[in-house]
Amino acid sequence: MSGAGIRSWQAIQTEVMRRIHAREWPPGHTIPNEVDLAREFGCARATVNRALQSLADAGLLERRRKAGTRVALHPVGKATVDIPVIRQEIEERGLRYGYQLIARNIDIPPPRLGGKNAALHVTALHTADGAPYVFEDRWINTDTVPGALDQPFDRISANEWLVTTAPYTHGDIGFSAQPANATQSALLDARANAPVFVIDRTTWDGEDTVTTVTLTYAPGYRIHTIIGTGPVAF
């Protein structure tokens, strides 16, 4: 069969999912151990391991050494959202990307960003087919990214420049709905206090902040993604 018999790890994964789905193995049930499953499926234990491990990654199974493998009681749905470069996001929708720098200066970040050292403050507007798409309000730590000081950010956005230039180890991201303030509503062609989708994100390189950004999207923006790509069920 071109691909998988019942011996490939994907086939095993599918069979395990079927049993969970069919309630042969209900939530909370401890499933047979890897050795037994390997014998049943007629394959090596490593193959079973790969299948179960990937199901555990997806949140469907819970595994603990010695304790065995259980079907998750509350399979927490996980949705993975992509955070692309804004230009790519716009171009992938088949729209013409535009970029416009609004301001760029060195300043002391507001206290809620916890900064007392001066940082590079860049604000800009990204447009799609000429219409306002998202307003970028960004602070860049010039200690961790000194190269930013040499960048005018008048043609290439900080968003794009950082991705290819500044490595980071981790970050956090928040999504919320907020009323557009005066600046935002003016730039985004929105009414005052119009509901806008806001993403705020901070990235770190080890202990040091790299950049903090607030992205305010024009009204109508929607993030869309799929749950269950690949091995997720439930």
Add this chain to the structure above:
Amino acid sequence: MSGAGIRSWQAIQTEVMRRIHAREWPPGHTIPNEVDLAREFGCARATVNRALQSLADAGLLERRRKAGTRVALHPVGKATVDIPVIRQEIEERGLRYGYQLIARNIDIPPPRLGGKNAALHVTALHTADGAPYVFEDRWINTDTVPGALDQPFDRISANEWLVTTAPYTHGDIGFSAQPANATQSALLDARANAPVFVIDRTTWDGEDTVTTVTLTYAPGYRIHTIIGTGPVAF
């Protein structure tokens, strides 16, 4: 070293990340093949494979048979957001969960949901410490989930009941910012047209829809997650 020498797949992964991070292997660069890396690290090829595969999953590497493994040019950031049961979400914040059914009836879904068959329509309010938290407006396909007809949904929310009862294969989910309509603003103690965070989600079991829901959160709601847990960099 209690754990890994330089022969464990995690150690290899860390070393590969270090080289990418340090620009020894810049974006777009084709890295040595698995056999060579295995020789360099003094381990089996399978071990290198595991390390690289997991980095590819994280979006840091791009692999193609025969072509080899390249450092991703545009490492698309991926943020994984959890979609917990609402009760859990509230209780995890240390708040007292409350639930209140608003309406439950059989009806024809609005055309934008594509339904022409009657379905079960359930609306309810979830509260945290007595304050409105989220308004749930849900349609349940009674063909795929016939058991729903026997459920009053007056004590246990459809959200919670479905998770432990109705299996699904996949779904899609959207996040947006919208102005609260009359019903929503009244229930959520919000001003008319106040910006509210909206999640809409549809889940399927194979070809059949299971349920479609719109969750309207009270003002101030924010989804928060972390990028870079585990092997992600950039």
Add this chain to the structure above:
DNA sequence: TTTGATATTATGTCTAGACATAAAAACCTG
């Protein structure tokens, strides 16, 4: 009964070798 040492067990990972497969590259042929 509690505490600490020990045995047991299921998963986690590594190895060396093998075959499968996709895709690029090289090689024909007309």
Add this chain to the structure above:
DNA sequence: CAGGTTTTTATGTCTAGACATAATATCAAA
């Protein structure tokens, strides 16, 4: 040179066996 066929190559996956590790279970001593 165009178009199709074969070769080559790097990744994808499987196997059988081994040791590592975490965590439970058991049992003995205080």
